[in-house]
Ligand SMILES: *[C@@H]1O[C@H](CO)[C@@H](O)[C@H](O)[C@H]1NC(C)=O
Ligand SMILES: *[C@@H]1O[C@H](CO)[C@@H](O)[C@H](O)[C@H]1NC(C)=O
């Protein structure tokens with residue numbers, strides 16, 4: 001009897017112990033991630049000064065709403081990546097290429113406006129696409145990762161400017177790239193079938209870069225899909241569209257369909273990466289849906305003229321590819337600003353025909369931060385936890 005009683009209570013204690021362990025394991029899994037740094041890869045949607053540093057500053061009135069100076073951003077204010085940094089109490093990311101006043105202790109931004117996943121076989125002046133394609137951004141990251149640690153050992157000043165070694169493993173790696181790869185084909189008159197045909201190649205190259213970062217110790221990845229490019233003035237104005245290709249919102253369907261195809265393939269690529277990289281937490285974020293519903297339900301969301309650029313010059317979309325936002329012409333020796341800003345950017349979605357306003361970026365951030373548009377459906381603050389499904 002004694003023995004039975006002992007066994008019973010032993011089993012009972014064991015059960016309690018196991019439940020306790022289970023609870024604490026769950027609590028652990030649900031704890032918020034403490035990302036000490038963010039490393040971002042992308043295009044103008046998340047460029048905080050890269051293209052400006054290398055190829056000339058974005059001109060005013062960009063930045064007018066928040067920074068009161070262009071600040072290298074293609075917007076009137078903050079970008080989604082800025083709201084992400086803010087939400088973790090981290091400083092805004094300095095552009096890796098920016099040699100003046102940068103501080104990389106809590107991350108670096110490798111994105112430049114006009115960047116593509118695939119290197120383009122044309123120069124910036126020929127095509128408008130940045131030579132800092134995603135593979136180049138990775139080379140820069142790789143150099144930064146190793147050389148920052150050498151510099152930190154060399155002189156104390158660099159401890160105030162460069163990340164600690166352990167931050168590279170604990171950091172959040174964010175991606176927002178692909179839009180320019182799709183438009184690049186159309187701008188050289190490719191058909192939708194031809195553009196669609198190279199989408200798998202884009203995702204192969206992007207996957208390889210993510211794996212390479214994983215090999216360097218990266219573990220948490222937050223990957224935005226590409227937006228409804230067919231709702232942007234620079235596409236609506238520039239590419240010939242027949243009436244039948246415009247949807248009920250006023251967006252160009254073929255371009256949005258290609259974007260959605262890219263997103264489908266991106267989601268598949270992310271699922272494959274989860275299998276190949278067993279220690280990685282990879283979150284796919286459907287910004288396409290957020291942006292499309294923002295544009296289609298503009299009024300309900302407190303916005304107006306969803307397809308018109310706030311800052312631009314003329315035409316149906318207030319967009320002119322020859323006179324952009326901040327664009328000037330010289331008449332009789334006097335400079336005249338043609339690409340001026342609208343009265344109230346806070347009720348507008350599109351900033352300059354290509355990019356979103358700060359108000360729209362804030363809207364997108366607010367929608368995606370809680371995981372409603374994520375796969376797996378985990379909030380930004382939990383993006384370090386791998387979900388095994
Ligand atoms: C650039 O040229 C190379 C070699 O011909 C080709 O493999 C690659 O796909 C081209 N890139 C683009 C973006 O067309
Ligand atoms: C860089 O930023 C970090 C964090 O905000 C700060 O502690 C550090 O003093 C800054 N470095 C310099 C040189 O100002």
Ligand SMILES: *[C@@H]1O[C@H](CO)[C@@H](O)[C@H](O)[C@H]1NC(C)=O
Nearest residue numbers: 127185186187188189190240
């Ligand atoms: C694309 O087509 C347009 C209109 O036919 C033409 O003007 C332009 O030169 C073409 N662009 C390229 C890169 O072939």
Ligand SMILES: *[C@@H]1O[C@H](CO)[C@@H](O)[C@H](O)[C@H]1NC(C)=O
Nearest residue numbers: 329330331332333334335336
């Ligand atoms: C520029 O100067 C010429 C000659 O004085 C004048 O005829 C023309 O109207 C001026 N143009 C503008 C836009 O002021």
